[in-house]
Amino acid sequence: VVRLVWRLTHPAPPLPAAMPAWEKVSAHGLHWIFYALMIVMPMTGWIMSSAGKNPLGLFGLFDIPKFAVEKGSALAEGTHNAHELFGYAWAALLVIHVGAALRHHFILKDNVLLRMWRAAPET
Numbered sequence: 001v002v003r004l005v006w007r008l009t010h011p012a013p014p015l016p017a018a019m020p021a022w023e024k025v026s027a028h029g030l031h032w033i034f035y036a037l038m039i040v041m042p043m044t045g046w047i048m049s050s051a052g053k054n055p056l057g058l059f060g061l062f063d064i065p066k067f068a069v070e071k072g073s074a075l076a077e078g079t080h081n082a083h084e085l086f087g088y089a090w091a092a093l094l095v096i097h098v099g100a101a102l103r104h105h106f107i108l109k110d111n112v113l114l115r116m117w118r119a120a121p122e123t
């Protein structure tokens with residue numbers, strides 16, 4: 001949630017004007033998919049683990065309350081399947097994302113990858 005608020009209050013630098021429109025749409029779309037997955041993945045994991053017998057802890061600091069989900073229920077199975085599917089999708093999209101960033105940096109040499117450092121706050 002903190003990362004999403006940061007993005008909404010600190011816009012990314014603009015992409016190069018010479019970049020094709022389909023690449024700009026793809027880049028923005030993929031970033032928003034990543035933000036959605038940052039919310040959906042923990043939620044499906046939380047619901048799924050609520051069906052288990054062990055408490056869900058946050059780094060050993062405290063236990064997170066469970067949802068009323070019974071082991072073997074359709075909700076428990078559905079969130080387990082969704083959590084797994086979203087995890088694989090996230091990994092695949094991450095590989096595509098890194099590949100695209102490396103393509104821009106080493107093949108196209110258009111400084112798209114350097115935008116991350118220009119967008120970072122000065123220390």
